[in-house]
Amino acid sequence: MSVHTTPPVPEPSTTARRRWPIPYGLAGLAAFALLAEAVPRLGIVPERHLPPFSRIMTALAGELHAPGFWPAVRDTVTAWSAGLGLAATAGVLVGVLIGSVPVLRDLTASTIEFLRPIPSVALIPLAVLLYGTRLPSSLLLIVYASFWPVLLQVLAGIRDIDPVAAATARSYRLGPLARLRYLQWPTTLPYAVTGLRLSASIALVLAVTAELVIGAPGLGKRIATAQISGAVPQMYALIVVTGLLGLAVNLAARAAERRVLHWHQSVRAEPAGAR
């Protein structure tokens, strides 16, 4: 039993309420594919600069068998997951610490707002200087960019603790650990999970960017090689792969959200009432 009262939902998951989410989603993709086929075919953009979607798909099929493709996917996923893991852990720990101590919150507020908008890619020279073109370079960029959403969400979550619940916790003389478990944790978790979902996409964008610009191993580097080889369909095929990875990341993040927040009203309010 938690002392927790229902908080405002940061970003309610609506997917669960839609009747036919997958077919609608597929229809959207199909429409996009049609457009991507038509634009070059109609000569709106020259075919040699933007190949029709079907040619990109043929190139994609070729890529799947190319040596070096799957290692590149693995490298990107490794960088993404390691970066996201570090950012999420750091974001939650720092967020709970700062959020629980009002003095710290006041001290850091302007610093956070100063650091947060700095684009991660501006740190590329620093990353290259420290780590060259290896994985830690990517990690630096990924962690820097995806740390903030988690941190801010956790801070918002802690600020959102119901004063009545907090007073109740005091009345029951809950210790620090029990307060963390029954007061802060249930209120903050939905926020943290939203932050994590935002960060998951950001981390992927930065992973590919780092590979593309710095040359760290992964899909981005393969895109750069395709570019410099003048292999236009292959380049777009790889870009499609990054898009698919992003889709997978988002689906996984939503699934994880439903699982972790199965007790929360945003998830529980679905008709099936899965629990």
Place this chain on the structure above:
Amino acid sequence: MNRNRLRPYLAVLTTLTLAVATLTACGGDDAEGGPDKVTVGVIPIVDVAPIYLGQQQGFFASRGIELSLEAGQGGSATVSGVLSGEFQFGFSNVTSLLLAAGEGVPLKVVANGVASTGEQGADFSAVMVKGDSPIQGPADLAGKTVAVNTLRNIGETTVRESIRKAGGDPTAVEFTELGFPQMAASLDAGDIDAAWVVEPFVSTITAAGGRPVAWNYADAAPDLTVALYFTSTRLATENPDLAARFTAAVNESLTYASATPDAVREILGTYTQIGADIRAAMVLPEWPTEINRASIETLLALGKTDGIITTDPDLDALLP
């Protein structure tokens, strides 16, 4: 070739890297017993095909070198990688090396990299225009916008030299920076009047109806040395034996590549994504083992004339 996207940071990077390299002073690791592990910073382009071939043929392994090739964006990233010890050797174009050496960056050339064929009409570097462009020859480039992959580098000086030799005004041309892969589209869109490209883009733009108007590498100097393999001065002095073995292995690779163009076209398919049809048709560069010092002096003179190189590098210290 200096196709790097980090160029704006070159000065800052090299300075900082130097500081870090000096502070940490982590030399190339000498493996005890087993082969020397050597990482070389290269660019995934045709120029470095010999070293991939040499790796495949065992020219490095037979000299006790366990070679791994790190294909990146080139330019300052390669130079700072070599200085920091991430790479033991690197591949860079001559003008970039002259610029770095002029700034006092401690580099030492160990082997020839790639050279122009020197032939008008059959080189791996050219200035391309659209098929219906009014530009007919190098002299017509004066007053026009020409894209180069890196401003104030080898592309600029050699294109200016083409214009100069054709009797045009080399100062009247306007350069704009664009990655090689983006040039064809820019040319089509009319954003630029001409584009300096290297293979495979000479072939792909020609196939799309483009036309070469200047052969800038062939114009700049006879048998121009375009790029070189280099290391840090520290590695060269502390481990001359490794440097010598690397030089010998690269030279054997260059000779092998020159003798077997078919093997070159085949290995290109492994580390680049150049299509098989282009690979079969594209013009290959030359891979002599001898560094053409006269052509490097010419590039230095051109760089100074065009105001790109301001401080004289010590050529005797830079070149072997």
